[in-house]
Amino acid sequence: MRKIKVGSRASQLALVQAEIIIEMLQKSFPQYEYEIIKIKTKGDKILDQTLSKIGGKGLFVKEIQTALLEEEIDLAVHSMKDMPAESPEGLVLGAITEREDPRDVLIMKEKCSLQELPQKSAVGTSSLRRKIQLLSLRKDLQMRDIRGNVGTRLEKLHTEGLDAVILAAAGLKRLGYQEEDFYYLDTTTFTPAVGQGALGCEMRKKDKEVYEMLKKINHKETYNCVMAERTFLKLLEGGCHVPIGAYGQKIEGELWINGMVASADGETILRHTEKGSFENYLEVGTKLAKEMIKLGAKELL
Numbered sequence: 001m002r003k004i005k006v007g008s009r010a011s012q013l014a015l016v017q018a019e020i021i022i023e024m025l026q027k028s029f030p031q032y033e034y035e036i037i038k039i040k041t042k043g044d045k046i047l048d049q050t051l052s053k054i055g056g057k058g059l060f061v062k063e064i065q066t067a068l069l070e071e072e073i074d075l076a077v078h079s080m081k082d083m084p085a086e087s088p089e090g091l092v093l094g095a096i097t098e099r100e101d102p103r104d105v106l107i108m109k110e111k112c113s114l115q116e117l118p119q120k121s122a123v124g125t126s127s128l129r130r131k132i133q134l135l136s137l138r139k140d141l142q143m144r145d146i147r148g149n150v151g152t153r154l155e156k157l158h159t160e161g162l163d164a165v166i167l168a169a170a171g172l173k174r175l176g177y178q179e180e181d182f183y184y185l186d187t188t189t190f191t192p193a194v195g196q197g198a199l200g201c202e203m204r205k206k207d208k209e210v211y212e213m214l215k216k217i218n219h220k221e222t223y224n225c226v227m228a229e230r231t232f233l234k235l236l237e238g239g240c241h242v243p244i245g246a247y248g249q250k251i252e253g254e255l256w257i258n259g260m261v262a263s264a265d266g267e268t269i270l271r272h273t274e275k276g277s278f279e280n281y282l283e284v285g286t287k288l289a290k291e292m293i294k295l296g297a298k299e300l301l
């Protein structure tokens with residue numbers, strides 16, 4: 001029986017995520033053996049520069065995609081948030097599993113609400129999307145660049161004299177951090193990254209066996225929502241220096257999607273909501289992009 005080699009980054013979160021996918025596959029396909037292959041990516045190696053400077057999106061996936069194409073692995077588990085809008089030739093997303101909490105979260109050194117956070121508190125994040133949205137809610141805050149995996153960033157709360165850090169709820173929950181320490185940022189005023197909270201399984205297009213397996217763990221609702229978000233991203237992507245976010249949801253049978261595009265300095269933040277047929281998710285994502293371009297999104301890119 002074939003052994004399924006599952007490629008993952010070596011971070012603790014990535015490994016937990018790979019285990020989640022293997023567990024789902026084992027339920028329906030116990031006859032296979034599964035093995036995790038750890039792969040170092042450029043994003044894991046270069047830790048002293050902000051992500052947008054060293055290439056932004058794709059940094060955490062390229063080496064893993066190469067391993068798939070070279071048949072060193074059969075399946076790659078990615079955070080959908082880290083994936084560029086398009087897959088390379090020969091690869092496809094065989095499944096997107098059910099989305100975890102899509103929200104961003106503030107973890108304070110001493111838990112309080114955003115309003116209660118003392119004036120000029122130092123907040124760590126290297127994401128432009130997070131920086132400008134937090135500043136739009138609290139202009140006085142001092143944003144500081146921090147890099148590293150989730151554990152490292154939480155340690156920096158103490159070692160770098162920060163008052164708070166912003167992280168994704170999904171990653172924190174998967175790693176077992178306590179929800180009572182989370183201050184949730186609402187998705188309507190703090191738009192998540194495209195794909196945030198969702199896991200994607202990438203495979204070789206011609207691998208029919210893996211395709212059948214992934215079909216079984218795909219979550220259609222999440223798939224359609226994330227694909228709408230990615231269509232929006234693809235149509236707008238002007239580079240990695242631009243803060244972009246989108247969040248799609250199924251509401252009363254329809255697909256609703258919120259989009260956010262901002263200027264790099266945070267002076268202008270555009271938001272727009274579209275809705276449409278849940279089955280025509282590509283159309284809904286396209287409509288959102290077109291409407292936001294009418295509102296001036298391209299001039300911000």
Ligand SMILES: NCc1[nH]cc(CCC(=O)O)c1CC(=O)O
Binds near residue numbers: 081195
């Ligand atoms: N860029 C790192 C990354 N990629 C995905 C997640 C969280 C998990 C997810 O969104 O599914 C994180 C950590 C974070 O932003 O806090």
